[in-house]
Amino acid sequence: MSPRRKRMRRMMNPPVVKGFKPYGQQYDLKKSEPVIILFEEYESVKLCDYEMLNHISACEIMGVSRPTFTRIYASARQKIATALAEGRQISIEGGRVAFDKDWYLCQDCKCYFNNPDMDMEIRKCPLCKSENFKFIGQSTVKETSPDTDEELCVCPLCGYSIKHMQGKPCKDNVCPECKVPLKRNNLL
């Protein structure tokens, strides 16, 4: 049986460089294999150690659960430490990521748009001036992707549902009618 597909990790921007090289007399470029750091690992280090976020807020930005984020982060640190200790090159490549910024979909003119100025809130569609638009987050521009299957937290008794948020377990939400913890829709 093949393993479950990895969830798409969200990234704000690609890294500014493709990698790093050591220097000094001991260094022989041909002998050492580069350490490959995945994009998602680079992003986890950037969010935690450069932007000083905690794992909970960082995992929400990347669209993965908190334990998954901690695993990505631990792997990143292990690889960076290997490169430092063994004097190897670092190459940043690969991984399962989506580079999208925040996207909105206008329900009236069916256009997608983003918000380049994060300080300003969007009140109406820039094209048709309609106020009927919704926030769709990342990578839904590719409509055929299996990642866009909507995940819901559903009440097992009455069927009440809300949108599932990565990093927030369904059972932490309680059905307002039946007062029971919610469950994920594909587990029911």
Added chain:
Amino acid sequence: MKIAITSNGKELNSNVDPRFGRCSYFVIYDTESKSHEFFENPNKNAENGAGPASVQFVADKGVSKIVSGEFGMKIKSLLDSLKIQMIVIKDPVKTIQDIIDMLNK
């Protein structure tokens, strides 16, 4: 405010070009003076780097929004740093006139 629209031809009834970097023409529409101007895309047949070169071309004209069918990977981060808004139209049968009418609404 100036808005760039990618176009298939140089008339107002031409359709929106679904590509950004290698579109045929750019229409620069000024919402204040209600005037429009057509520019031929110099990067239409570029081997590579058409996207960033086109961004440079429209950014020099001082636009703050771009309407097109699709934006490539390299362009998104560039436009983010230039604070230019991307508007992606999934309905390519719209004409330039339709878009201008919507912007004027």
